[in-house]
Amino acid sequence: MYTKGDFHIHSTASDGDLKPREIVLLAKERNLDIIALTDHNTVAGNKEAVKVGKIHGIKVIPGIELSTRFKGVRVHILGYFTDNSYKSHKFKTTLNNINKRRSRDCKTYLEEKLGFTFEGRKLNTVSGIDFLHRYNAKVVLAHPTLLNRELFKDIINLNFDGIEAKYYMNSDEDTEYFIKLAKEKGLIYTAGSDFHFNKRLDLKHGTLGKIYLEEDEIKDFLSILG
Numbered sequence: 001m002y003t004k005g006d007f008h009i010h011s012t013a014s015d016g017d018l019k020p021r022e023i024v025l026l027a028k029e030r031n032l033d034i035i036a037l038t039d040h041n042t043v044a045g046n047k048e049a050v051k052v053g054k055i056h057g058i059k060v061i062p063g064i065e066l067s068t069r070f071k072g073v074r075v076h077i078l079g080y081f082t083d084n085s086y087k088s089h090k091f092k093t094t095l096n097n098i099n100k101r102r103s104r105d106c107k108t109y110l111e112e113k114l115g116f117t118f119e120g121r122k123l124n125t126v127s128g129i130d131f132l133h134r135y136n137a138k139v140v141l142a143h144p145t146l147l148n149r150e151l152f153k154d155i156i157n158l159n160f161d162g163i164e165a166k167y168y169m170n171s172d173e174d175t176e177y178f179i180k181l182a183k184e185k186g187l188i189y190t191a192g193s194d195f196h197f198n199k200r201l202d203l204k205h206g207t208l209g210k211i212y213l214e215e216d217e218i219k220d221f222l223s224i225l226g
């Protein structure tokens with residue numbers, strides 16, 4: 001059984017300063033036994049993290065944090081993969097196309113063939129959730145505490161599987177509110193430090209393992225990951 005899990009972590013694969021393997025070692029040092037790597041718009045660090053995790057007895061759930069837009073507002077969504085679909089060529093190509101969208105052909109393909117919608121250069125949140133679901137991820141609304149409360153009421157009714165009810169920046173009231181809401185809506189909830197930097201002071205994000213799910217909570221989360 002797992003007892004301590006942080007499910008929102010960034011590495012050098014996006015804008016963090018620790019390599020995926022260093023994340024795993026630090027997690028071990030902090031007595032975490034399950035983590036998820038959720039780099040911005042990339043899955044590049046997962047392979048190394050999963051591999052090193054196996055060696056050190058840390059369960060690593062492959063993940064991603066996707067940048068989307070909803071009614072003009074930035075919405076980050078966390079994807080937790082339940083199988084190896086994220087390693088497929090098709091997933092990586094589509095993700096790459098979403099990130100770059102260099103040519104008109106590319107945009108046409110994403111919009112007309114795959115049915116995605118964009119707001120400016122960013123994927124609409126509904127399409128982001130859909131994209132991750134197509135590749136067998138469970139999708140969790142990241143740091144709801146950072147969202148405008150009015151807009152949050154609309155966003156939470158999108159097709160999410162869960163909500164990041166425990167976030168390093170939350171007040172106790174925030175956490176209580178989001179956990180209660182998750183239960184009312186039949187969603188699972190996760191915890192995330194949004195860890196980015198270990199080598200310098202970082203006041204904008206939490207430290208690894210600062211916030212975490214406990215044993216029973218992890219069990220509930222894992223139950224939807226299959």
Ligand SMILES: [Zn+2]
Nearest residue numbers: 065076142143
């Ligand atoms: Zn974020």
Ligand SMILES: [Zn+2]
Nearest residue numbers: 008010065194
């Ligand atoms: Zn993040």
